[in-house]
Amino acid sequence: MERSLTKGEIVEAWSNSVQAWIPGTVVLEAPTAPCSIDGQQIPAGFIKLGYPGGATKWVPPEQVLNIIRQSNTSQTSGYPDQRMERSFAKGDTVEAWSNSLQAWIPGTMVLEAAKAPCNIDGQQIPAGFVKLGYPGGATKWVPPHQVLNIVRKSSTSQTSGTSGNPGTAQPKPAKPVLSDADADEAEYSLTDPNSLAEFLRHANIRLVRAGYLYQLLRLKLPLPCRQEAEKEPAALVPHEEVSAWAAGSRDAMIVSVSHAWETREHPDPCCYQLKCLVDALALFDAAYYSDIWVFYDFVSLFQFERQPAEQESFDRSMQNMHLMYAHECTRTFRLENLTPSDVWQAMESNPQRKVRVYDVASHCVRDRALRDLVANRVPYLCKGWCKAEVAWSSARDNSELNQPIFGDPRSDLGGWSSYSWLKGKVPVPPEIFEQDMQRSEFTHRDDAAAVLKLQRKIFYLKVSECKQALFSNLAEGELSRLARALPAYRKLKILQLEDVHVTHAAAEEFAQVLASNETIRELCLKCPRGDDRKALVEAVMRALKTNRTITTLKLVNAILHDDKCQSKLTVLIGMPPRSTSASSKWACRSILTRYKAILESERP
Known part of the structure; x- marks a missing residue:
């Protein structure tokens, strides 16, 4: 009633x-x-x-x-009560108490239950600790003094998630809706495609078809806001297609775009970002058979002025926006360059060129000149949200899924003597990220606290579960950041470094951390040309004298300058000097294969 x-x-x-x-x-x-x-x-x-x-x-x-x-x-009232001591075993399905939701979370799994002190995944676990696996894929160790109050066995006689009245039937909503509180607590998986599809559906985020972006550029039209894009029948991807992709019956590539907003009303009034994006998408379109779906916030999320349902969708999107940039099933395109000044000035001086934006005075969307908009020409890497998106994207296991794009893909490549093409990123430790945020600009400064909290959560969630990582095209300073982040990789077994800019100081810092590492089993180094390679390889060889877990070392295209260098490196890793190919300037793959076999068979 x-x-x-x-x-x-x-x-x-x-x-x-x-x-x-x-x-x-x-x-x-x-x-x-x-x-x-x-x-x-x-x-x-x-x-x-x-x-x-x-x-x-x-x-x-x-x-x-x-x-x-x-x-x-x-x-x-819903608060967990004091109950008799419980005994849990690995594999038990339980319910875990959520303090923020004031409810029990059903379907939680006991992944580990330490009955005595033990070593699990390289960690010393005291007796009584219980490791929980939540439905969304997140995990958590619960200390003994908390187990009694926040873990209980599932009861078929009690409705899941309730805190009282066993057997009370709980009606389900006619149309399931994920509330803001749900979204804030929901533990979406950063690896499961179904979890990503569920988030897009719950938050009502729409991906954009690459073909629609091609059409906009061809017609020289700026990007429309979400409300306007919905009027175009072929512009946005329906949630049913995303669900089919997640189920494996539809092939698609999902690209999340990180970019600056160059005016308050429109992120790309001159269509410069659109052109850069289309140029990059066209290359992928030519190389892959799959569809390309794009997340671009202005088109994918409801924009101001929002109706109540649209505001609800926007709020839910913000609660878990990191999924679009940190999920292993997406890749990030970073538009780090602002519209060139001459392009901006040309449009600003041409009153005939308009951009369609929401007008507060008339409460509707209409065409306005660029000079009438509020410009925001702060550089990309000085903006708080842009830095956050870069950090979230860098948390992926493969850094090649996070890359910058330019109007001309060849413009910043330079030659082998230049490192301007090195744009790879590594996960940013929370303390370094917090320092970066102090120098960043936010439209709403209150956003900074939420971003810092979310970054810390993502960093530890991702790196603590990562078992194999590839970092490539790393610019100067990134290897030092990796050295600081490496201790948090508690399950890392395989580490690959490709095309890394190295200084002597960074090489020593990385080697010092590597020497005490107790999880990595295989290390692959593929370095750029020059003295940097020698610095990194020699530092790693010294670290191997102390490290006792690395059994496989791959040196891809590693330079051996002369007999003296060759002899030095072989002594450092405890191998007898080899005369064959010792004077060769470049090591071939057969020599590298022998290195790998020797390291595996002769290391203690």
Whole structure:
């Protein structure tokens, strides 16, 4: 039957992600007639909820009946209670308490249950610790003193996720909706394509077809906002196609674009970013048979001014925006260059050229001249959100999935004597990222705290589970950052470095960390030409005198300058000097294969 809710009332809200009611939710607004709240036109019957964690959400009238219920004081408040001691075993399916959601998360798995002190994945684990695996793929070690309160066995007699009233049936919403509180707590996997597709659907994010971008450039039209793009029948990818891709029945490449907003109203008024993006996409289009779908925030997310449902979609997107840049099933294109000054000035001086943007005064989208927009020509790497996107993209296991693009792909390549083409990135340790953020600009400075918190979470979530990593085209300074990040890679077995700019100081810093590393089994070095290669190889060889886990060393195109250098390197790794090919300037693959075999067979 119809419910009557009043402002300030304490209710419970249904969470689709954890299949549980969230106690302590507050009705912030309950308009009975159309009105304006915080500058938005709100229809009658909408309910604004405030969740315990601080998130808010507007619920349309047709969903109120299914996802909001009055609080039942006879029910347990939802907090975990003190219970008798429990015993858990590896493989048990349990429920884990979520403090922010005030609910139990069903479908959680016990991955490890240390009955006595032991070594697991290279870590010393005290007795009593329990490792949980959450439905979204995240993991967590729970210390003994917390196990009693936040882990319990699944009970078929009790509805999953509830904190009281065993057997109470929990109605599901007619249309599942992921609330802001759900999105904030949801542990989406950064490797599972189905998890990415689920996030896109829940947040109502739409990917853009590459063909539509080609068409815009051909017609010399700027990118439209999401609301306008939805009017184009072939512009956006339906969620059904994304789900088919995730299931493996549809082939596609997903590209997330990191870029600067060059005006407050439109990120790319001169179409310079569009041209750079199309040039890069065309190269991939020619090399791959699959479709290319693009995430570009201006087109993929609802823009100002947003209706309540659009604002809800935007808020949910922001809660887990890192998925678009850190997920292993996406790749990042970084548009680091701003529109050239001559191109900008030419458009600014031409009153006939317009860009279609939302106009606050008229409350509609209309054509406006560039000189009427609020310019924001802050360099890409000085913007807080751009730095965050670079850091998230660098957290992938393969750095080749994170690359810059230019208007002319050849313009910054230079020759072998130039390192301007080295644009690869490594994961950024939180303490270094925090220092970078202090020098960055945010449109809303309050965003900085949220970005810092999210970066720390992503860094440790990604690197702690990584078993094989490839870092290529690393510019100066990146090897030092990798050295600082390497101790956090607790499961890393294979490390590949290709085309790395190395200084003597960076080589020594990296080698010092490598010497004490206890997880890496295989190291592959493919370095650029010049003295840098010798510095890195020699430093690594010295580290191998101490390191006792690396059994395979691959030196791809490693230069051996002369007999003296050859003899020095072989002595450092404990091998007898070899006369064959010792005077050869370049080591061939047969010699490298023998290195690998010798290291595997003669290392203690």
